[in-house]
Amino acid sequence: MTMIIRGGTVVNADRAFRADVMTFGDKIVAVGENLEAPHSARVIDAHGQYVMPGGIDTHTHMNLPFMGTVTQDDFFTGTAAGLAGGTTTIMDFVIPSPQQSLLEAFHTWRGWAQKAAGDYTFHVAVTWWDDSVREEMGILVRDHGVNSFKHFMAYKNAIMADDETLVNSFRRALELGAIPTVHAENGELVFQLQQDLLRRGLTGPSSHPLSRPPAVEAEAANRAITIAGVLNTPLYIVHVSCAESLEAIARARANGQRVYGEALAGHLVIDDSVYRSADPEFAAGHVMSPPFRSKHHQAALWHGLQAGNLHTTATDHCTFCAAQKAAGKDDFTKIPNGCGGVEERMAVVWDAGVNTGRLTPSEFVRVTSANAAQIFNMYPRKGVIAVGSDADIVVWDPEGTRTISAKTQHAKGGFNVFEGRTVRGIPSTTMAAGKVVFDRGVLMAEEGAGRYVERPAFVPVSAKS
Ligand SMILES: C[C@@H](CNC(N)=O)C(=O)O
Numbered sequence: 454m455t456m457i458i459r460g461g462t463v464v465n466a467d468r469a470f471r472a473d474v475m476t477f478g479d480k481i482v483a484v485g486e487n488l489e490a491p492h493s494a495r496v497i498d499a500h501g502q503y504v505m506p507g508g509i510d511t512h513t514h515m516n517l518p519f520m521g522t523v524t525q526d527d528f529f530t531g532t533a534a535g536l537a538g539g540t541t542t543i544m545d546f547v548i549p550s551p552q553q554s555l556l557e558a559f560h561t562w563r564g565w566a567q568k569a570a571g572d573y574t575f576h577v578a579v580t581w582w583d584d585s586v587r588e589e590m591g592i593l594v595r596d597h598g599v600n601s602f603k604h605f606m607a608y609k610n611a612i613m614a615d616d617e618t619l620v621n622s623f624r625r626a627l628e629l630g631a632i633p634t635v636h637a638e639n640g641e642l643v644f645q646l647q648q649d650l651l652r653r654g655l656t657g658p659s660s661h662p663l664s665r666p667p668a669v670e671a672e673a674a675n676r677a678i679t680i681a682g683v684l685n686t687p688l689y690i691v692h693v694s695c696a697e698s699l700e701a702i703a704r705a706r707a708n709g710q711r712v713y714g715e716a717l718a719g720h721l722v723i724d725d726s727v728y729r730s731a732d733p734e735f736a737a738g739h740v741m742s743p744p745f746r747s748k749h750h751q752a753a754l755w756h757g758l759q760a761g762n763l764h765t766t767a768t769d770h771c772t773f774c775a776a777q778k779a780a781g782k783d784d785f786t787k788i789p790n791g792c793g794g795v796e797e798r799m800a801v802v803w804d805a806g807v808n809t810g811r812l813t814p815s816e817f818v819r820v821t822s823a824n825a826a827q828i829f830n831m832y833p834r835k836g837v838i839a840v841g842s843d844a845d846i847v848v849w850d851p852e853g854t855r856t857i858s859a860k861t862q863h864a865k866g867g868f869n870v871f872e873g874r875t876v877r878g879i880p881s882t883t884m885a886a887g888k889v890v891f892d893r894g895v896l897m898a899e900e901g902a903g904r905y906v907e908r909p910a911f912v913p914v915s916a917k918s
Pocket residue numbers: 514519636740741742743769771790791792
């Protein structure tokens with residue numbers, strides 16, 4: 454099936470230019486002005502609109518068993534919601550329990566993801582260490598297209614990685630040409646601050662941010678950066694939420710260290726006043742880690758994106774409904790951590806980034822798609838409108854508006870942290886693997902149409918000779 458997207462302005466990370474885009478099957482086959490197309494081609498009118506690479510969300514958790522329950526969105530509903538928002542690839546996480554085989558967990562997650570409507574790939578978490586973990590990391594890189602390994606420095610007594618695991622795993626990742634990534638919070642400090650708050654009877658959701666102050670995040674970010682520096686490995690820090698972590702990243706990068714940072718759309722526009730709401734259900738709905746921060750930290754994150762010390766935007770989409778969140782109504786440490794956003798990310802970043810002049814359209818593409826594709830070695834298959842690239846394309850209406858609400862969202866969970874926010878700049882059409890999956894408000898996601906995206910290891914040049 455040939456499709457021709459006519460009359461739009463193509464926006465890649467490097468430039469924006471007037472061009473038609475023609476696709477055949479799941480690939481882009483031509484980009485240029487006034488393209489000749491077969492009469493049978495389906496025409497998509499993009500006049501007055503931008504034609505951009507499909508979004509890549511570097512951080513989601515569909516179907517995640519966590520804190521005694523399972524997220525509301527599975528791989529179908531979660532990827533379908535992403536397609537409705539212009540995100541055509543998600544990067545999710547395989548999270549083995551301590552002592553569980555990484556390979557066994559990988560195959561379990563692969564099974565869950567069969568129903569995905571959009572493309573997906575996995576970071577694999579290293580939650581424990583012995584020689585078998587070392588061996589299986591090699592198999593995952595060599596045979597299964599994994600090139601990133603996640604480490605939770607938080608979640609003591611659950612999936613927290615201690616320094617022995619961090620150092621061994623970082624070293625192994627370097628050997629394999631894979632990149633280590635971290636959830637940077639000092640899990641011991643969080644645990645003890647939580648116990649202090651509970652002992653004082655401060656059991657409500659407003660205690661959540663008090664147990665995870667910025668310094669608790671920055672300590673772990675600094676530690677991960679130091680370990681990576683000593684071992685000479687690259688490092689990707691997920692959901693950077695505070696100025697102090699950003700300072701650590703900026704310092705490391707200024708010293709030539711290869712450190713990347715990720716900002717969540719929620720952290721960019723929502724502040725910590727949500728935890729002081731008189732409605733505990735509303736406050737609990739915003740419990741995620743790291744917590745939403747003050748506007749001071751939000752400003753720092755925007756500066757980080759503009760300065761090139763933050764590279765990607767993501768969501769950490771990890772949805773729980775009110776009944777699930779209520780597990781912690783008498784003890785905030787039992788509130789399942791996580792919020793949604795996979796559908797709203799691109800419109801929120803466009804509205805708060807491009808409409809305010811913080812980001813150009815090309816910089817928007819850089820932080821919503823291209824950088825993710827390059828950092829995780831999916832470029833130019835993903836992250837660019839170019840001949841030979843996947844036909845993952847979002848036609849973007851810069852004047853279209855939408856008021857975000859749980860009532861109209863496609864994700865499950867019945868709650869939306871962006872509730873009531875009106876955004877200007879929304880997808881009018883999303884194409885995934887050459888198929889129109891979202892068009893003028895109508896979602897046509899197909900269960901199982903999504904593909905697992907293998908990501909080759911980064912092979913040192915010397916090894917090629
Ligand atoms: C478990 C997962 C989702 N939950 C969260 N961020 O609060 C994460 O920590 O990234």
